Amino acid sequence: xxxxxxxxxxxxxxLVSAPLCMLLRNPRHAWACALFTSxxxxxxxxxxxxxxxxxxxxxxxxxxxxxxxxxxxRVDMAGALMVLVIAIIGALVMPYAWHSxxxxxxxxxxxxxxxxxxxxxxxxxxxxxxxDAFNLFVFLEISSLSSYVLISLxxxxxxxxxxxxxxxxxxxxxxxxxxxxxxxxxITGTLxxxxxxxxxxxxxxxxxxxVAFAFMTVGVSIKLxxxxxxxxxxxxYTFAPSVVTAFMAATATKVGVYVLLRFFxxxxxxxxxxxxxxxxxxxxxxxxxxxxxxxLVAVFQDNVKRMLAYSSVAQIGYIILGISLASAAGVSxxxxxxxxxxxxxxxxxxxxxxxxxxxxxxxxxxxxxxxxQMPWTMAAFVAGGLSxxxxxxxxxxxxxxxxxxxxxxxxxWPLAVLVLVSSLLAxxxxxRVVEAAxxxxxxxxxxxxxxxxxxxxxxxxxxxxxxxxxxxxxxLIINIAQQGAAxxxxxxx
Amino acid sequence: MExxxxxxxxGLLMITGFAIVRMRSLLAVAMLTxxxxxxxxxxxxxxxxxxxxxxxxxxxxxxxxxxxxAAVALTTDEEQAPRHTPLLPLxxxxxxxxxxxxxxxxxxxxxxxxSPVHRHVAATYLHDTPGEIGVPNVVTSVLASYRGxxxxxxxxxxxxxxxxxxxxxxxxxxxxxxxxxxxxxxxVLRVIAKLFFPLILLFALYIQFHGxxxxxxxxxxxxxxxxxxxxxxxxxxxxxxQRVIPHRMLHIMMAVGVLIYASVGIESMLLGGKxxxxxxxxxxxxxxxHLGIMLIELGVGITVAAxxxxxxxxxxxxxxxxxx
Amino acid sequence: MSELLGHYNYxxxxxxxxxxxxxxxxxxxxxxxxxxLFIFQTSVFILFISMAKIEGGTAPIIEAGxxxxxxxxxxxxxxxxxxxxLATTALGLALVVRIRQAYGTIDEDDIQVQDEED
Numbered sequence: 064x065x066x067x068x069x070x071x072x073x074x075x076x077x078l079v080s081a082p083l084c085m086l087l088r089n090p091r092h093a094w095a096c097a098l099f100t101s102x103x104x105x106x107x108x109x110x111x112x113x114x115x116x117x118x119x120x121x122x123x124x125x126x127x128x129x130x131x132x133x134x135x136x137r138v139d140m141a142g143a144l145m146v147l148v149i150a151i152i153g154a155l156v157m158p159y160a161w162h163s164x165x166x167x168x169x170x171x172x173x174x175x176x177x178x179x180x181x182x183x184x185x186x187x188x189x190x191x192x193x194x195d196a197f198n199l200f201v202f203l204e205i206s207s208l209s210s211y212v213l214i215s216l217x218x219x220x221x222x223x224x225x226x227x228x229x230x231x232x233x234x235x236x237x238x239x240x241x242x243x244x245x246x247x248x249x250i251t252g253t254l255x256x257x258x259x260x261x262x263x264x265x266x267x268x269x270x271x272x273x274v275a276f277a278f279m280t281v282g283v284s285i286k287l288x289x290x291x292x293x294x295x296x297x298x299x300y301t302f303a304p305s306v307v308t309a310f311m312a313a314t315a316t317k318v319g320v321y322v323l324l325r326f327f328x329x330x331x332x333x334x335x336x337x338x339x340x341x342x343x344x345x346x347x348x349x350x351x352x353x354x355x356x357x358x359l360v361a362v363f364q365d366n367v368k369r370m371l372a373y374s375s376v377a378q379i380g381y382i383i384l385g386i387s388l389a390s391a392a393g394v395s396x397x398x399x400x401x402x403x404x405x406x407x408x409x410x411x412x413x414x415x416x417x418x419x420x421x422x423x424x425x426x427x428x429x430x431x432x433x434x435x436q437m438p439w440t441m442a443a444f445v446a447g448g449l450s451x452x453x454x455x456x457x458x459x460x461x462x463x464x465x466x467x468x469x470x471x472x473x474x475x476w477p478l479a480v481l482v483l484v485s486s487l488l489a490x491x492x493x494x495r496v497v498e499a500a501x502x503x504x505x506x507x508x509x510x511x512x513x514x515x516x517x518x519x520x521x522x523x524x525x526x527x528x529x530x531x532x533x534x535x536x537x538x539l540i541i542n543i544a545q546q547g548a549a550x551x552x553x554x555x556x
Numbered sequence: 557m558e559x560x561x562x563x564x565x566x567g568l569l570m571i572t573g574f575a576i577v578r579m580r581s582l583l584a585v586a587m588l589t590x591x592x593x594x595x596x597x598x599x600x601x602x603x604x605x606x607x608x609x610x611x612x613x614x615x616x617x618x619x620x621x622x623x624x625x626a627a628v629a630l631t632t633d634e635e636q637a638p639r640h641t642p643l644l645p646l647x648x649x650x651x652x653x654x655x656x657x658x659x660x661x662x663x664x665x666x667x668x669x670x671s672p673v674h675r676h677v678a679a680t681y682l683h684d685t686p687g688e689i690g691v692p693n694v695v696t697s698v699l700a701s702y703r704g705x706x707x708x709x710x711x712x713x714x715x716x717x718x719x720x721x722x723x724x725x726x727x728x729x730x731x732x733x734x735x736x737x738x739x740x741x742x743x744v745l746r747v748i749a750k751l752f753f754p755l756i757l758l759f760a761l762y763i764q765f766h767g768x769x770x771x772x773x774x775x776x777x778x779x780x781x782x783x784x785x786x787x788x789x790x791x792x793x794x795x796x797x798q799r800v801i802p803h804r805m806l807h808i809m810m811a812v813g814v815l816i817y818a819s820v821g822i823e824s825m826l827l828g829g830k831x832x833x834x835x836x837x838x839x840x841x842x843x844x845x846h847l848g849i850m851l852i853e854l855g856v857g858i859t860v861a862a863x864x865x866x867x868x869x870x871x872x873x874x875x876x877x878x879x880x
Numbered sequence: 881m882s883e884l885l886g887h888y889n890y891x892x893x894x895x896x897x898x899x900x901x902x903x904x905x906x907x908x909x910x911x912x913x914x915x916x917l918f919i920f921q922t923s924v925f926i927l928f929i930s931m932a933k934i935e936g937g938t939a940p941i942i943e944a945g946x947x948x949x950x951x952x953x954x955x956x957x958x959x960x961x962x963x964x965x966l967a968t969t970a971l972g973l974a975l976v977v978r979i980r981q982a983y984g985t986i987d988e989d990d991i992q993v994q995d996e997e998d
Contacts (some may be wrong), residue, residue: 068825068830068831071821071825071830071831072831075818075821075822075831078708078712078814078818079814079815079818079822081712081715081719081814082715082810082811082812082814082815083811083815085719085807085810085811086807086808086811123830124830125704125705125830125831125832126701126702126704126705126830126831126832126833126834127829127830127833127835128701128702131676131677132677132680132681132702133702133703134703134705134706171726172723175719175722175723176723178719179716179719179720179723182712182715182716182719185712189709197703197706197957197960198705198706198709201706201709201710201713201960201964202709204713204964204967204968205709205712205713205716208713208716208717208720208967208968208971209716209719209720211720211971211975212716212719212720212723212724212971215723215724215975215978216723220979220982220983221995223975223978223979223982224979224983224991224995226975227910227972227975227976227979230968230971230972230975231904231913231917231972234917234921234968234972235901235904235917235920237964238917238920238921238924241921241924241961242656242924242927245924245927245928245931245954245957246659248673248931248953248954248957249663249664249671249672249673249931250662250663250672251672251676252672252673252674252675252676252677252678253676253677254677254953269662270658270659270661270662271659271660271661271662271663273659274655274656274658274659275659277655278655562889566889566892566893569892569896569926570892570895570896570899573895573896573899573900573919573923574899576899576903576915576916576919577899577902577903577907577916582909582911582912585911585912585915586915589915589918589919592919592922593922596922596925596926599926599929600926600929603929603930603932603933603950604932604933604934604937604938604939604940604950605929605932605939605950605954605955605958606939606941607955607959608925608929608955608958608959608962611959611962611963612922612925612962615962615963615966616918616922616962616965616966619966620918620966620969623969623970623973624911624915624969624973626973627911627914627973627976627977628911630977630980631911631976631977631980631986632980632985632986635907635909635911635912635987636908636909636987636989636990638906638907638908639908639989640908640989642902642906645902645905645906646902646906648901648905649898649901649902649905649906650898652898652901653894653895653897653898656894656897657891657894660887660890660891660894661887663887663890663931664931665887666887666888666889666890666930666931666933667933667934667935668934668935669934669935669936669937669948671931673931673932673951673953673954674934674951677953678951678952678953681952681953682940682942682949682952685942686942692941692942692943693940693941693942694940694941694942694949694952695940695941695952695955695956695959698952698953698955698956699956699959703956706956706957706960707960709960710959710960710963710964713963713964713967714963714966714967716967717966717967717968717970717971720970720971720974721970721971721974724971724974724975724977724978725974725977725978769941770941771939771941775959775963867970867974870974871973871974871977874977874981
């Protein structure tokens with residue numbers, strides 16, 4: 064029963080544990096419930112990915128109604144990769160959360176925090192396994208609404224305005240997506256993605272479908288924080304609780320990329336998206352702008368969380384750059400970087416969260432001499448930073464390598480130069496933190512700062528370990544990314 | 557004739573919309589929003605969407621207005637004059653509007669029976685519902701059975717909103733013996749509230765269970781149920797309302813509703829079917845459908861009622877001098 | 881002319897949508913923005929429901945003697961969307977109330993000034 068219903072259980076288990084978590088009054092129990100669920104989700108994700116890897120795309124008809132009359136869960140390799148990303152990050156972030164949340168949130172809010180976290184997890188998982196366009200919208204809203212709440216729980220009052228800004232922009236994006244789904248339905252009469260893919264080529268030449276495509280692109284771009292619609296991201300990441308930033312930086316925007324891929328390749332089709340609508344060129348332009356502008360702005364930030372937030376906008380630029388190349392190599396490079404960046408950014412934000420726990424601040428000028436007091440945390444930060452820059456033997460190097468080679472294959476050699484330049488910029492802003500922590504004279508009261516607790520160090524180091532492992536032997540993950548890309552661009556000439 | 561009503565309603569909607577943009581008194585804007593919602597509900601009736609009209613009236617004109625009024629009461633009534641020229645927003649809006657109008661050119665004509673939406677999936681729903689599911693209201697059959705999973709997502713959205721408002725606003729329990737606001741002023745309201753309260757609850761139960769045969773269902777019923785209690789709270793004060801339905805009970809109800817819904821699905825999995833496959837719930841597939849639909853609508857109604865009340869409590873308990 | 885008659889409904893709804901959209905992005909008052917979102921979303925619902933209508937049809941409740949029914953699927957979608965819209969409104973307004981408690985104002989420009997001073 065478990066195996067045959069696995070795609071549904073993947074989403075149902077966290078969905079059911081959210082109200083259960085709310086019924087538990089004790090914050091410790093709520094945390095335990097969230098922890099247990101996250102690990103269960105990881106177990107199922109691994110099983111699911113394994114099945115898809117060996118048996119191909121999985122299809123599950125909810126309610127046993129034949130598609131397209133019922134809602135279908137359809138997991139292919141790209142979706143399985145996303146499930147893995149979300150599950151791994153969730154499972155690692157939960158043990159970390161115990162200390163971090165106690166410090167950053169009011170006591171009364173901790174139980175509800177875990178409830179909203181489980182809802183966010185449900186929403187994200189629901190987006191990546193579904194084969195129905197409207198179902199995607201519903202779960203997108205579940206994950207978005209819970210993220211607004213999670214962000215607003217930050218300790219400073221600016222968390223509230225950041226959450227509000229994200230709410231307004233996110234809802235506009237979601238409404239655009241809804242308009243797009245409505246227009247698609249109006250012309251084809253169906254909501255199932257595979258069915259849409261079949262029916263769209265006949266009607267693709269209508270103005271309505273073109274407008275639907277445009278609205279979908281803009282709506283999803285808001286969600287994935289593509290330049291210039293990224294405005295909500297720096298504030299949201301900076302003022303949210305550390306756990307929330309780490310989780311969202313690694314999952315929410317990546318799921319946005321997945322939605323983009325799903326609609327561009329599976330629903331609208333390669334030919335319509337990239338040849339008729341020229342979305343590849345537009346995305347490439349925006350990605351380049353994202354990479355340059357965001358990396359540059361990051362260099363000048365004093366608040367490390369904000370610096371890493373702008374760095375995330377740049378990294379999303381890399382992912383979109385790979386996709387905009389419109390080749391199997393480009394898409395697989397993009398997906399590879401999606402996976403690696405999730406690991407890198409999560410580790411970095413976890414390290415920063417530990418620093419915030421012990422130091423009470425994440426400003427660079429408060430971090431002088433920190434390395435002596437928190438050696439493990441800073442070492443994790445350095446390792447993550449090296450991966451972000453793209454030093455060999457790290458995961459970041461692998462994905463940048465594949466990205467550059469995909470760009471060169473497509474004939475865009477200036478992009479290779481761009482990647483190099485932005486890596487140098489990353490070096491600068493990482494160095495600023497490293498220099499302050501290792502090479503500056505510590506402040507008078509720095510000696511009172513202790514190292515972070517083990518429950519916060521271990522998840523960060525597990526991610527770093529995964530990073531280095533992939534840097535040395537990336538075979539499996541490259542294989543998965545390439546398979547995922549192959550399924551997506553399957554209709555390519 | 558229908559077209560005439562259609563045009564009048566759309567015209568009124570436009571006037572209300574423009575007024576909302578221009579007016580600076582937020583209290584007036586809140587009421588205009590309520591009118592906008594009610595006009596939309598009327599338009600939905602003209603467009604033959606009766607379930608949607610009921611929901612829009614209950615949720616849009618009902619609950620949203622209450623929340624807006626509470627928010628305005630807790631903040632400020634006057635909107636400050638905008639300090640920036642609205643040039644960029646105007647450009648964005650005009651571009652978006654133009655794109656949409658460009659998109660409408662190829663659309664099927666309004667009311668056209670040959671358009672793609674009326675064939676394919678929808679035609680099958682209309683054709684198969686009497687035989688497979690056995691309820692006359694096709695909207696309920698699609699909502700609760702064919703696309704029942706979306707409705708589970710919807711209940712989860714409501715649950716998220718409840719959890720979110722709880723996390724943001726919390727609640728403060730009023731003192732138990734609080735008599736509420738000045739007694740003489742509210743005599744009429746209290747008499748009427750006492751008369752209407754049981755009728756509202758009865759109506760809510762009717763909507764809940766009659767949703768198979770006419771417009772209605774869990775969402776509308778839950779909202780109307782909550783409205784009864786909100787009316788009571790308005791007339792007798794929050795303290796007394798919290799004695800009738802304490803916070804803890806609402807917490808539990810909120811979670812239980814979602815769990816009822818999900819457990820129907822899990823039960824069908826345990827009985828060998830797929831998630832939310834109602835057919836396996838009983839000997840006869842159609843009975844199974846009826847049973848499944850009834851249970852999930854119950855879960856929906858419970859969660860929606862609880863969440864609406866929790867949100868109301870959350871907003872209103874923020875008042876320092878309570879008389880809302 | 882038939883173009884006009886066939887599409888006037890959609891065009892008016894688009895005007896409504898843009899009114900809401902404009903309110904969201906142009907007005908600095910936080911509550912007005914939420915109201916703008918609400919108007920925007922409600923108008924999208926009207927667009928969806930307009931496409932479900934069949935001329936000469938009636939509400940999709942099966943009854944003997946009636947053969948033409950309105951399309952039930954957009955109704956279902958919009959029921960869900962209305963609920964989502966309510967959830968967004970409730971959360972948005974809760975945030976506004978908290979912002980007012982923290983900042984003393986709900987005007988976007990004033991809040992920005994206060995944030996820069998922080």
